Amino acid sequence: MNASASSYGRFITFEGGEGAGKSTQITNLASKLSAAGIKCISTREPGGAPGAEDIRNLLVTGETGRWTSLTEALLFAAARDDHLNRTIRPALEAGTWVLCDRFSDSTRAYQGAAEGLSPEAIETLDKLVVGPTQPDLTLVMDLPVEEGLARATSGEAGDENRFERMGTAFHERLRAAFLSIAANEPERCAVIDGSQSKADVTEAIWKAVATKFSDLAEAG
Numbered sequence: 001m002n003a004s005a006s007s008y009g010r011f012i013t014f015e016g017g018e019g020a021g022k023s024t025q026i027t028n029l030a031s032k033l034s035a036a037g038i039k040c041i042s043t044r045e046p047g048g049a050p051g052a053e054d055i056r057n058l059l060v061t062g063e064t065g066r067w068t069s070l071t072e073a074l075l076f077a078a079a080r081d082d083h084l085n086r087t088i089r090p091a092l093e094a095g096t097w098v099l100c101d102r103f104s105d106s107t108r109a110y111q112g113a114a115e116g117l118s119p120e121a122i123e124t125l126d127k128l129v130v131g132p133t134q135p136d137l138t139l140v141m142d143l144p145v146e147e148g149l150a151r152a153t154s155g156e157a158g159d160e161n162r163f164e165r166m167g168t169a170f171h172e173r174l175r176a177a178f179l180s181i182a183a184n185e186p187e188r189c190a191v192i193d194g195s196q197s198k199a200d201v202t203e204a205i206w207k208a209v210a211t212k213f214s215d216l217a218e219a220g
Helices: 022-035 050-060 069-093 104-114 119-129 145-153 168-184 198-212
Strands: 011-016 040-044 097-101 137-142 189-193
Touching: 011 022, 011 104, 011 168, 022 040, 022 097, 022 137, 022 198, 040 069, 050 069, 069 097, 069 104, 069 119, 104 119, 104 168, 137 168, 137 198, 145 168, 168 189, 189 198
Parallel strands: 011 097, 011 137, 040 097, 137 189
Antiparallel strands: none
C-alpha cells in the first residue's frame, strides 16, 4: 500500500524544528501542485482527523513534563493511526497527493533523539501503525535553533506551545536528529535551508519535488 504505486497519490512530509516555516511552505506547494493539475490535500500531525485532533490537545498544551517519552509516543501513535485510516490512506487510494506537516520522523526526533526513547520502541510502533504507508519524499526544513524559536514564539500558536518551551538544548538535539535522518536516507529526504527568503525556500522545495517526481520537471 505504498503511495509510490502508479494508482496511488504521492505522500510528501515536511519535517523540522519549531518555527521552520512548514505550514507556509505546505500552502505554497499545494498551490503549485494544483496549478500543475494535481489534486492534493494538506494535513498535519498531531491531528488531521477528528480523533487525532482530540489527542493533539493532550500533546501540544500543558506542562513540558506532563508525559514520559513512552506515553508521548503512544499518544502520537494513536493519533497517527486515526490520521492514516481516516485521512491519509483514503486520499492516497483515490490518487490524491498528501502533504503532511510532520509524520513519523518527528517521533524519531522528538521522543527518540531528544527525549531518549529507544529506537527499538519507536520502530515497533512505526511498523504497527504506519507499516508500508511511508512517505515518498520528506522535506527537512532546517534553520538555526535560535532563529526557529524566535519565529515560533512570535506567531499565533496560543497555548499550543508545549514543545517550544522545552529549552534550547532540547531543540539542538532535534535539529541534529532531523539532519541525521536526512543523511541516512538521502533517497527519501531533501534538506531545505529554511533561513533563506520565503520565495527561495518555495523554489528549493519545488526543485526537490520536481527532481523526485520527474513528471513534474516541466511544470510550475
